[in-house]
Amino acid sequence: QQQVKQSPQSLIVQKGGISIINCAYENTAFDYFPWYQQFPGKGPALLIAIRPDVSEKKEGRFTISFNKSAKQFSLHIMDSQPGDSATYFCAASKAGNQFYFGTGTSLTVIP
């Protein structure tokens, strides 16, 4: 059973637009929710992360929105740029133990 469900599978956004990727989880014991960015042939790199005691976290153009009651969290990329074109993964973990990853979203930002 997929512990973390991610959508959409792929996303195409115009330069300057907002990219939104959504994730949902089942286990209410999860206490850490990171987002990773991966370029082709490279390992994922941590982009931004949130804990369930806050509803939003912003770092530059990247924002995580977290809805604890709905068990959902999303990544918003403001003013999307062609350099943001990559695959994005959401994840969840409990107390730093096993991490569960979404299936990834391939983002393409067109000029």
Added chain:
Amino acid sequence: DGGITQSPKYLFRKEGQNVTLSCEQNLNHDAMYWYRQDPGQGLRLIYYSQIVNDFQKGDIAEGYSVSREKKESFPLTVTSAQKNPTAFYLCASSPGLAGVTTQYFGPGTRLLVL
């Protein structure tokens, strides 16, 4: 220069052959992980280790083996029992301390079957 290194970048396996993927970290992290990445399936956990000389199976451990003799090293062996080994393999580490849960990834090894 701190980080996680994986070698080789590309690895070719012949039928019936065991191959070993290297993962080294100099971040002084306690926990290390191996993931397999296939197109459209995200990252699936093969094995993980929270401390030296101890490791646990992940979701897809069959056909794989690991060792953790040193804190900085966590090699993965893909055995001949793994019938579909072609994939991108990622090693990761984390501090392993309560409340510090960020996971860092290496650059990956792509395994291809001849």
